[in-house]
Amino acid sequence: MATDIGIDIGSSKTVIFSSSKVLLELPNVVTVDSDTWTPVYFGEKAKQTKGRTPESYVVVSPIERGVISDYDIAETMLRNYMNEAFGSKILRPRIMATLPAGLTELQHHSLANVVEGAGGRNVFIIESPLAVAFGLGVDFSIPRGTLIVDVGAGTTDIAVVSMGGIAVCESFKTASFDMDAQIIRYVRKEYNIEIGALMAESIKIKLGSAMERSIEVAMVAKGQNVFTGLPESFEITAGEVYEAIKDTINSICDAVRVVLNKTDPDLVADISNDGVFLCGGGSQLAGFDKKLGEYLDIPVNLLPDPSHSVVKGAAAALKNPDLLKNVDYRMRSIKELEIE
Numbered sequence: 001m002a003t004d005i006g007i008d009i010g011s012s013k014t015v016i017f018s019s020s021k022v023l024l025e026l027p028n029v030v031t032v033d034s035d036t037w038t039p040v041y042f043g044e045k046a047k048q049t050k051g052r053t054p055e056s057y058v059v060v061s062p063i064e065r066g067v068i069s070d071y072d073i074a075e076t077m078l079r080n081y082m083n084e085a086f087g088s089k090i091l092r093p094r095i096m097a098t099l100p101a102g103l104t105e106l107q108h109h110s111l112a113n114v115v116e117g118a119g120g121r122n123v124f125i126i127e128s129p130l131a132v133a134f135g136l137g138v139d140f141s142i143p144r145g146t147l148i149v150d151v152g153a154g155t156t157d158i159a160v161v162s163m164g165g166i167a168v169c170e171s172f173k174t175a176s177f178d179m180d181a182q183i184i185r186y187v188r189k190e191y192n193i194e195i196g197a198l199m200a201e202s203i204k205i206k207l208g209s210a211m212e213r214s215i216e217v218a219m220v221a222k223g224q225n226v227f228t229g230l231p232e233s234f235e236i237t238a239g240e241v242y243e244a245i246k247d248t249i250n251s252i253c254d255a256v257r258v259v260l261n262k263t264d265p266d267l268v269a270d271i272s273n274d275g276v277f278l279c280g281g282g283s284q285l286a287g288f289d290k291k292l293g294e295y296l297d298i299p300v301n302l303l304p305d306p307s308h309s310v311v312k313g314a315a316a317a318l319k320n321p322d323l324l325k326n327v328d329y330r331m332r333s334i335k336e337l338e339i340e
């Protein structure tokens with residue numbers, strides 16, 4: 001039976017990590033029967049039904065831009081995922097769940113409620129940049145600034161962490177999903193073809209880049225002609241994808257610059273020495289680390305396995321009780337909140 005567990009419930013997927021491995025990684029998508037509002041499919045199957053359901057079904061994403069938007073569906077989905085990862089036993093071990101920085105105490109409380117409602121016990125909540133810092137093994141006993149940038153699907157979490165607390169942060173509501181939306185818009189405008197979200201994501205992953213590529217590559221994609229309604233194939237190049245997504249990339253880089261502008265000069269000096277720590281699924285876009293480094297004129301360290309930095313860090317935070325002592329650290333269990 002697993003002991004300490006990290007859970008990252010993001011805008012695009014839930015990741016459950018324990019005993020040094022990813023136990024589960026599934027899309028946060030649920031297909032719901034619209035008459036009874038009961039879930040029909042979860043995860044990968046639900047994601048595949050997007051845009052393909054009969055009228056009686058709707059496809060729900062219970063986490064929007066990093067925040068739970070449908071509590072009941074989120075809880076049912078998480079219960080389903082925890083059952084898949086651990087069986088139907090109630091989870092006695094400690095769970096550390098993550099959420100973006102800068103949210104309210106109530107939002108922390110609500111996430112703890114959802115995890116407990118889904119069958120978890122001993123639930124703690126940590127802001128995701130702090131989790132990443134724990135995973136990096138940052139020494140919280142010394143006053144030193146560390147800049148974490150997590151480019152997710154719905155949010156780019158940017159935070160300067162120092163002495164176990166968050167000095168400056170921004171949960172910027174532009175991230176990798178916005179690149180998909182820009183690709184959809186580009187293809188509609190240039191080719192009069194409507195493509196779905198899954199096709200846009202696959203074009204982004206295969207051809208997308210944060211800087212212009214020196215060698216042109218292309219792929220054939222499929223969509224629906226907006227005038228005739230008939231299926232149509234078209235060729236799209238990496239150069240076109242770059243054109244479509246470059247504004248989104250620049251606005252993410254700019255949001256990081258704005259956070260640096262708000263940061264104390266001593267902390268900025270630390271950051272320019274150590275470099276930015278970059279993670280999140282969206283940071284895997286080709287050349288994103290190089291682009292951000294050039295934009296800020298600061299070295300950028302792209303973390304290994306960047307999609308799992310948050311969840312691994314959450315589990316690591318539970319394993320370091322000494323590190324948690326005497327720091328301004330917002331790890332609160334629902335019981336602590338209730339007795340306040």
Ligand SMILES: Nc1ncnc2c1ncn2[C@@H]1O[C@H](COP(=O)(O)OP(=O)(O)OP(=O)(O)O)[C@@H](O)[C@H]1O
Nearest residue numbers: 010011012013152153154155176280281282284285
């Ligand atoms: N190789 C890749 N290139 C570009 N984007 C990628 C790549 N791999 C995954 N992504 C994108 O990363 C995003 C998922 O990132 P991540 O798992 O960090 O998001 P999340 O934690 O669910 O969301 P958030 O943190 O915003 O709430 C998706 O939009 C996905 O398309």
Ligand SMILES: [Mg+2]
Nearest residue numbers: 010011152310
């Ligand atoms: Mg995330």
